[in-house]
Amino acid sequence: MLCENCKERPATVVFKQETMNGTTERHLCDKCAFYSQTFSFSPDQEPLSIQQFLAHWLGGSELLQGQKSNETFPDGPKCPSCGLTFHRFLDIGKFGCATCYDTFREQLPRVFAKLHNGNTNHGGKVPVSFNERFALKKQLEDIRTKMKEAVEAERFEEAAILRDEANTVKQQLADGGDDQHVI
């Protein structure tokens, strides 16, 4: 069997690593195994070995201190969708799903600031569909405000028209957009 890393020399060392999905096993030659331990070799191609970086530099220290006093969540918040805890996230350095971002929203700016030269907010491309949805949501909110005013002023006919409008917009929001019901 050839070394999985260099694919040149025969594999002589089995290199086991704990990941989120359990233990991974890599068969390496002496040389690659030596480097993998010395320089925290990581099989992915990120410019930085993020796992090591997060786990050793951020993890365990200041980022978790806030949570440690909280006995109900010894591992920090837990993502309801994929089950990842904040503690585990710092360990493996990867999110499990999009909901993780919501779950760890309060903690993330500090993580991002360290990774991205102090930046914590996105400043680039926005998907068109997201903009459209955003515009529709805004429109829906406006209609509702007007509708409320109409109801309060007892202009019920106007309110009924507005309600129909709101329903149309709501249908356009393909994802249901909002969990509030229109009257």
Next chain:
Amino acid sequence: MSFEKFIKQELTGWMVAKGEHSDIVLSTRIRLARNLQSYLFPICASEEDAKRVNESVDQAVATMEEHHFAGTSMSDLSPLERQILVEKHLVSPQLIDPDKYGSVLLSEDETISIMVNEEDHIRIQCIYPGFQIDTAYEQANQVDSEIERNLDYAFDETFGYLTSCPSNTGTGMRASVMMHLPALTITKQIERIIPAISRLGMVVRGSYGEGSEALGNIYQISNQTTLGKSEEEILKDLDNISKRLIAHEKKSREILLAKSQVHLENRLYRSLGTITHARILPSAEAARCLSDVRLGIDLGIIENLDMAILNELMIFMQPGFLQQYAGTELTSDQRDVFRAKLFRDRLGIECTQAPGNNSEKS
């Protein structure tokens, strides 16, 4: 369109030694990381999830009008075929992990590759020859916008595109330029340049990825941060730094030539001798000699040698390609012998030795 041609055809778009500054910049690559809103990221997805993501992406890509893609899942390829796609830089080493459910969609001319179920659900990669940052980004951006019309991306107003690794969050973009910097390496200036560049939010590494030394004096310069700056700002920074490196490399070549022409010529011709006459050629030595000969051609010292052949050899010398070319599996020792023979053949030096079995143990 059959997928076989991507494996069989040795040369790919980015290897043609064209494009601006092609004497120093080998290729420009843009990668966009995207995820779908309603599925767990590949790191914790089940096989079922992965299949559904695959189907959704396939459908979304099939509706694209401007480009036609051919796709395959990694599990349908042999280990050697997967290795070849990595060596052609058409897929990442991470995608071919046999325990995962990765697949790839490639455009006909191989400039666009869409990796599915890598670290993120979707990774759009555009790779162009020479220095073409803007062209490569326009292409990637266009593919991204088209896919987005049919799929719901995981996106957040504050954090931007949501990716599995926090180092990609925001634009999800990694832009990189692959450069041949022999003069900066010979004069050891590169050692001072690398830390300076990393202070500017960019990262320099050997072409074979993290932690690897720069084999063949080939370096990859890419953006390190993805959050905060817009795509255009990131690309502009990369453009500036790359241009400064190109200018610096050119200057160093001139100085090298002016100060020690005989020494330089000696080194370059020795390397030419090695690749045209060696009988055993390990990959590190081959890469070093190719770098020297390439420099020799750029400086007009070595003539009558086609740069395209050198580019080709750079790719051919890798283990996967060698074995495909040989049509059989080769041990490391056998590869070194075969590599030497391949170099002699391609460089047009007739092998006048008595015919022997080349896969014989050295």
